[in-house]
Amino acid sequence: MKKMPLRTRVLTGAVAAAALGAGTFGAMSASASAPAAAPAAAVTPDTADRNLQQTTHLTVAAATKAARAALDAAEKENQRVAVAVVDRNGNTVVTLRGDGSGPQAYESAEKKAYTAVSWNAPTSVLAGRLAQAPNLKDIPGTLFLAGGAPVQVKDAPVAGIGVAGAPSGDLDEKFARAGVAALAK
Numbered sequence: 001m002k003k004m005p006l007r008t009r010v011l012t013g014a015v016a017a018a019a020l021g022a023g024t025f026g027a028m029s030a031s032a033s034a035p036a037a038a039p040a041a042a043v044t045p046d047t048a049d050r051n052l053q054q055t056t057h058l059t060v061a062a063a064t065k066a067a068r069a070a071l072d073a074a075e076k077e078n079q080r081v082a083v084a085v086v087d088r089n090g091n092t093v094v095t096l097r098g099d100g101s102g103p104q105a106y107e108s109a110e111k112k113a114y115t116a117v118s119w120n121a122p123t124s125v126l127a128g129r130l131a132q133a134p135n136l137k138d139i140p141g142t143l144f145l146a147g148g149a150p151v152q153v154k155d156a157p158v159a160g161i162g163v164a165g166a167p168s169g170d171l172d173e174k175f176a177r178a179g180v181a182a183l184a185k
């Protein structure tokens with residue numbers, strides 16, 4: 001191997017030391033408590049751009065209002081229920097467990113809400129479809145019993161309300177519909 005001249009070795013070492021020092025300084029500067037960099041430019045939504053889509057979601061306040069209305073409707077009839085409100089994606093936003101509701105009511109209410117928003121239909125209607133497609137009941141997270149109602153905006157589902165714990169699914173669904181109706185006020 002040929003030995004490099006002293007001048008080349010010194011310059012190469014100086015460049016390497018400068019690069020290492022700049023990298024160390026840059027890393028330390030980046031982790032220092034300096035003001036944050038300016039935010040990236042915002043994407044301007046263009047309705048003609050098919051890569052972007054706007055969706056409608058309930059606020060936590062609206063979901064709480066709907067859940068409270070459903071629970072109040074049940075309490076007026078001396079029913080002990082649990083209420084769940086899920087968003088368009090089936091994620092739980094609010095749950096209320098009424099005084100004295102059974103241990104199964106909480107999970108059942110969430111599953112009814114999830115089922116209602118997933119199919120954009122009341123769960124009583126969906127329960128009737130099991131005769132034609134019995135394997136529907138095998139879909140994880142769903143419950144095909146009356147007591148779930150979708151919340152719609154322009155006929156599209158934006159949330160689901162599920163109620164469980166009353167002696168019949170018809171009552172559960174009646175209370176879920178009271179929650180939906182509260183959103184229209």
